[in-house]
Amino acid sequence: MLHSKTRWQSPAADSERISELARSLSISPLLSSLLVQRGMDTAELAQVFMDGGAEDRHDPFLLKGMAEAVPRIQKALQEEEHILVYGDYDADGVSSTALMIYLLRHLGASFDIYIPHRSNEGYGLHNHALDWAVQQGVSLVITVDTGISAYHQIAYATELGIDVIVTDHHEPPELLPEAYALINPKLPDCPYPFKGLAGVGVAYKLAEALLGSEVPEEWCEIAAIGTVADLMPLLGENRSLVRRGLSSMRNSAFPGIRALLSVGGITMNTVSAVNIAFGMAPRINASGRLDHAGRAVTLLTTEDAAEAEQFAGELDLLNKERQLVVERIVTEATAKLEERISRSGLPDIIVLADQGWNVGVVGIVASKLLERYYRPVVILDIHPETGMCKGSARSIPGLDIYAALSSCAGLMDHFGGHPAAAGMSLPQGKLEAFDAALNSYAASILTPEDFVAVTAADGEVSIADLTLQAALELERLAPFGMANPLPRFILRGAVVKETRKMGQEGKHLKLVLQQDKLTIEAVAFGKGPLAELLPDGTVVDVLAELSINEWNGSRKPQLMLQDLAVPKAQLFDLRGAADAVKQAAHIQELLRTYSGSRLGQSAAVFQNSWTTPLRDLKGMSLWVYDEAGGISAVHQPEGTRDEEGLSLLCVLDMPESPEQLEALFTAFPETENIALLHSIRDGRDRLQVPTRDHFKSLYQWIATIAASPTPEHEVLLRLSRQSALGVRMVSRMLDVFDELDFIERSGGTITFVPQPAAKSLSTSEHFVRLGKTAEMEQYFMEGSRSELQEFMLSHRLGAS
Template sequence: MLRSKSTWKIPPADAAAAARLSKGLAVSPLMGQLLSARGITRPEDALSFMESECGHDPFLLKGMKEAVPRIRRAIQEEEHILIYGDYDADGVSSTSLMIYLLRHLGASFDIYIPHRSNEGYGLHNHAIDWALTQGVSLIITVDTGISACTQIAYANERGIEVIVTDHHEPPEELPPAYALINPKLPGCPYPFKGLAGVGVAYKLAEALLDGDVPPEWTEIVAIGTVADLMPLTGENRALVRRGIESMRSSRFPGVRALLEVSGASPGAVNSVHIAFGMAPRINASGRLDHAGRAVSLLTAEHMEEAVQLAGELDMLNKERQLVVERITEEAVARLEALEALPPVIVLAGEGWNVGVVGIVASKILERYYRPVIILDIHPETGMCKGSARSIPGLDIYAALTSCRECMDHYGGHPAAAGMSLHRDRLEEFAAALAAYASEVLEPEHFVPVTETDGEIPLGALTLRAADELDRLAPFGMGNPLPRFVIRGAVVKEARTMGQGNRHLKLALQQGGDVIEAVAFGRGALMDLLPVGTSVDVLAELSVNEWNGMRKPQLMVQDLAVPEAQFFDFRGSASAFAKSRRLFELLQCGEPDRTAVAIVRGESARQGRDWEGFELWGYDNNGSLHPLQADKKEAPAAPSLLCLLDMPESPEELEAIHLLFPEAENVALLHPIRSGRERLQPPSREIFKLLYQQLAALTASPLPEREVLAALCRRCSLNIRMVASMLDVFEELEFIRRADGQITFVVSPASQSLTTSSHYQRLGQMAEMERVFMEGSVPQLREWLRERLYRVSVS
C-alpha cells in the first residue's frame, strides 16, 4: 500500500450535462465531463468560456475619470512623471507596461522600484524626496500604493500629486491620493475584481488611448498576471490568451530572449512556460539584485542587449535556487527539533535573504501543510522582513490584520502576504497568529486536498481528447490544468529515466487500453511498483510528440497503491538496507508511520541503525517478543512489516498474524536455504529409512545428540528434518526420550504415520518453507491470502 500525497476530491458527476455538452459542442465525452465538472453546463456558456473575449469599460474603475485627465494634462504641460513600481514579476510587468504607455504618449518620465532588501515593499518618503529633486510633479504607482497613507500625505505636503493603481486588498483607511484605481475599492462598480497590478495598468492604458492599445502589450499583461497567480478567468483569461498568442511571434526582444533562456519554444509557449520559466527569472532580479534589470529586459529595444540581460537573469535564478535550498534546510532542521508544530509556522533568521523568503515559505508549506511565515532579521537594526504563504482554510491577510499592532507594515492576499516588524515582537506576533488560527482552523484544514476533474476510465484519455483540452487554455489559478483520477490501472511496464534515474516512466493498462505515463521526480518509486501492481493515479493528459508521431501521455501528479503490497526481496544480500529503503519510500514524509522488522535472535540488530523500526524476535515457544526494552505493545497496523527471517512453524506464522493483523505492506527479506538445509515433505519412504537406521543405532540407549548426528550422516538429512521425524516417532511410541537419551522400542503398537499430529505439522512446515523459499509470486499471493494477509503480491 502506497498512500497518495493528498486527498483527491472528486466532483459530483452530472452525466446528463456532460452528454449534452459533448453532443452540442461536438467534442469528446471527456471534454463534456470536464466542462460539467467545472460548473459549465450549457453549450453556449462553454463556447463563451473557450472564446474568452470578454472585457469591460476601463472607466467603470473608480478613480479612472479623475486619473485620465490629470495624466493627459501632465503630458500636455510637459510635467515630469514618476512611475513607482514593485519588485516582483507583476510589479516589473506593470512598470514595463507603463514605460511603453508613456513612451507612446511622448511623456517625460522616470521610474523608481525600491530595492527589496535595502528598502522593502511600498512607497517610501526618501523616494519622494528623490523624485522632488528630479522635478517630478506626478507619481503614478503600479502594483503598489493602496496602503501608503502616510507616504502619500507626505508627497502631497511636498507638492507632488499621486495616482495609485493597485490590486491588493485595500485597508480600512485609504490614502489621500489624487486618484485611487483598484477594482477592490469599496463602491467600485468594475465587474471583474481579479485583475493583476499589470491588468489595472493595462486598463489605464485603454482609457488613455481610447481603447486603441497595441495588441502586443498584452504579452506584458500575460507575464504579470500568470506570475502573480491571478485567476485565469473572466477578463484575465482574455488578456492572457491574447498575450500568449502574440508572444508566439513576439516583436519584443526581451520576451524573445527570455523565452530562449527559459528553454521554451516561442511557437508553442503557454501559461506553464510563463509560470515556471519566465516568471522565476524575472523575480530573481528583484530577489537577489534589483528589479530594474528585469524592467530593462522587458523594455529592451535591441536583441543584443536583451540576450545579455536574459543571461544575467538566468544566472541570478540559479543562484537563487541555491540560496533557497540552504535556507529551507535550516528551517526544516529547526522545525524537526520541535516537539509539536504550531498552527502557524513562524521562523526568522539572520542571513535569510529577504528576496527568497516567500519561496522558502512555499516549500515549508508544501512539506508541513500549514500556514508559514519566514522572516529575515537584519543583524544591526533587528528589523524583520518576511513573507507568508497559507492554506485554503486560513485567510492570511485577515490573520495578519488581527495582530496588526505587532507589525510596522503588512499587506497581501488571502493566500500570500508580506510584513515587517522588530525582532522584539516576534514572540508576541507568533503567539497572536497561533491564537487566531486556533479559532479558525479545524483538523480537516491540515489535510491537503487536491481538486480533480473526476474519475475517468483509461480508454477516455485519447489523442482527440488531449487536443481538445487546448481549447480551455490558458491554464493557471482559477482555471487549473485538468487533472483526472484513474483507478485500478495495472503497471504493465516500469522503468526509470533521466539523470540519476530521477524520473519514472510507466505503461498503464486498464482492460484493453494502454497508455504511457511519466512521473517526474518519482524515480525512487520504481521499487514499489513492480509489473502487475494495481495503482490509482492522479494525472494530467498531454500529447507526446516524437519523430513525427503523436500519442496521448499522462503526466502523473500523484499516485497510490490502494491495497497492501507484498515485496519479494528473498535472498537479498543487503536485507537491512532494503528494509530501510522501503520504509523511507513508504513513509512519504509522515513521521507517525511505523515499521517492524522480525528477526531470529538478536544478532541481526548488531551494528545496525534501526531507528524508526520496532524489532521483534521469535521465541522458542513459537510466539514473538520485542527486542527493544522500551517496546511493550506491537503496532497493529505498521506501514511496513519486514521478515528478515522467515517463520519456521505454523505457530510462528500465527503469532505474526495475531500481533500485526493489519500491516499495510509486507516484505520478504529472509535468506534462501539450499535444498539440503530445507525440510522435506514427509513420506513413508523417508520414515522407513530413518526407522531402519534408528533401529541399528539404538539397541541400547544413546545420547540424543549422538543419535541426531549419526542419522544425519546415514540418511543425508539435515538436523531439523531428523529432529522433527524423531518427534513423530516419540508421539507414536516408537522411541522413548528420557534424560537426554533415546531408547528404541523393539515391538511398538502398530500405528499409521498420518495419525501423528507431529507428522501433520511436519508436512505443514515443509510446505510453508517451500513456499517461502521458492514459491512463485502467484503462489505466495494465494498461500498467504489463505493463511495470513489479504495482500496484493507485487
C-alpha cells in the same frame, strides 16, 4: 498500501446538462462535463469561453479615475514634464513597469523608473524615493501594481508638488490616498465589470485609454506574463489578454521574451500559460528576490538581442541560486521543526526563524513546508545586527492568516496580506510571544478536518476516456491557471504493468498503467524513488492531468501524476537484502515521504539470535520470536499511540514455525504493508515437505548406521551425506521417528529399534508440524511475490 497525499473530491455530475451541451456543440462528454463544472453550462457561455468574444473586452474609461488620469498624462506629454514610473519587485510589478516603459516610449515621454529593493527598502511607495524624484525634476508619478495603500506617502508627494496617478489592483484600505487619480477595479465605487485584473492588466487598460485601438498587439505578451505570474483568475478579460499574449508570444518580436523562453527550454511555438507560470515567472521573480528587479525590467524592454541573452542568462543563474538558497533554508527549517516535534509535537501554526534566511525567498520556503506538513507556516529572517525579524506566512483554507495576525497585531511593527498569504516584521524579543499568540488563536479556529488537505478533481474516468482526441480537445479550455486549472481526473483500479525511474539519478517516475486491456503511460516528476513501492501488478488509484507526449513525430496521450494511492495492503519483496536493517529504514522513509500525512507506526521482528545493531531502525517498535512459538516486544519508541495502527511490518527473520507465523499476525492483524527482508537459506539447509519415501529411505539407513548406540551428531552427518537432505531436515525427521518410537534417544546417542509397533506417520505431531513448517518455508524462500502475498493474506485472515 499507500495513502494519497490529499483527499480527492470530485463534483457530482449533471449528466443531463452534460449530454445536452455535448450534443449542441458536437463535443465529447468529457469536455462538456468540464465546461459545465466551470460554470459554462450553456452553448453561448461555453462557446465564448472556448473561442473568446467581444464581451471579454471592456471600455477602459469604465475604470474609475481613468477620465482624470488620461488628460493629466496628456498634459505632461505636451508640457514635456518628467514622469516617474514607480513599480514593484515581483513579476507583476516588473511586467507593469515594462509595459509603462513601452507606452511612454511610444508617446515620446521624458521618464524614469523606480523599483524599491525588496530587502533594503521593502514593498510600496517610499518618501526617500519621492525625494530622489524631486531631484530628478519629476512632476508626475504613475504607480503600477502598488500605491493603493500609500496614504501618507502620497500626501508627502503632494507637499513636494508632485501629482500621483495610482494604478493598482490590490485590495483598497478603508483610508484611501488623496492622489490625483486612483485607478483600481476593486475600488468600491468603480463600475468596471471585471475585478480580476492584475497590476499589469490595469496598466494595459491605461495604455488602451491613451492609444485607443492603436495599442500594439505584442504588448499583450507583457500583460500575459504579469497576469499569469501574479496568479490572477484566467477568466473574462484576463483570459482574453493571456490568450492574445500567448498567440503573439509564439512569434515574439521582443528579444527579451525570446531569450527568456530559450533559457527556460520552452518551445516557442507551443508556449502556454503553464510555461509562463513555471518557466518564465520564477526567473523574473528571482531578480527581485536575490538582486534588484531592475535587471528583469531591462530584459523585458531591451531592443538588443545580445543584451537580452546576457540578462536572460543572468536571471537563469539567479533562479538556480534561488533554488539552492530555498533548498538550504528548507533543510534547516525542517531540522528545526523536527526537533520541536520530537519535544512537543506538531504545532497548529508552524513559526520558525533564524539568521541568514534570505527574506526574498522565505515565502517559497513557507509554501514548501506547508505542502509537507499541511499546517499554516510563518518563516522569518532575523537581522544579525538589529534583531528585527521579517517574514512571510502561507496558510491552509481552514485558517485566515491575515485574521490570525490581526489577533496579535500589537506584537508586530508591521503586517499585511490576505487569507492565504501575508508578510510581517517584529523584534526578535517578541518571537516567542508571537508564536504562542498565533497558536492560541489557531487552537480556537482549527478542527482536525482542517488539517486534511483536499484536492479538487474534475471527475472519475477510465483509460478508455483518456484518448489522444480527448487530450487535444482539452486544449480548447486553455489558457489554464487560477480559476481555470488544468483538468485533473481520478483513475481507479489501474494495474501497474511497468515501473521505471528516469532522468538524472532516477529522479522521475514512469509507469505503464492497464485497465480492461487498455494501457496508458504516466509520468511523475520528482517521484522516482516511488518506483520501489510500485512493483508490477500493483493496483493503484491515481489523480492525474491528461497531456500529449510527442516523440519522434508520434503523438499519444499521457498522464501527469499529481497524486497516487494503493488501496490494498502491499507486500514488499526484499528477501536476501544485503543490509536488511538499512533496507527497512529506507522503506520506512519512502512510505513516510509518499504516503501522505496518515502514516502510522512501524515495527520490525527478528529471531532472538539477531546480532546486527538495530540503531538505524529509529521510530520502530522491535519484536522477537520466542521459543514457545510466540512473539514479544523488546522496544517501543516514545510517543507510540495504539490508535495509530501499523503502516509497516519489517520481517527481518522469517518465522521458524507455523505458531510463530500465527503469533505474528495475531500481534499485527491490520498491517498495511509488510516488507520481507529475511535471508535466503542455502538449498540443502531448507526444509522439504516430507514424503513417505523420504522416511522409508531414512529408516533403512538408520538401521545400518545406528544398530548400536551412536552419537546423534554422527548420525545426523552420515544421514545427511547419504540422503542429500540437509541436517535441519534430517533432525526434524528424527524427531518424528523418536515420537513414533522407531528410534531410541539416550544420553546424546541414537539407537535403531528393530521391531517397533506399527504406527502411521500421520499420527505424529512432529510429522504434521514438519509438513506445515516446510510448506511455509517454501513460500518464504521460493514463492513468487504474488504467491507469498496470497499465502500471507490467507494466514492473516486465519489468525484474525
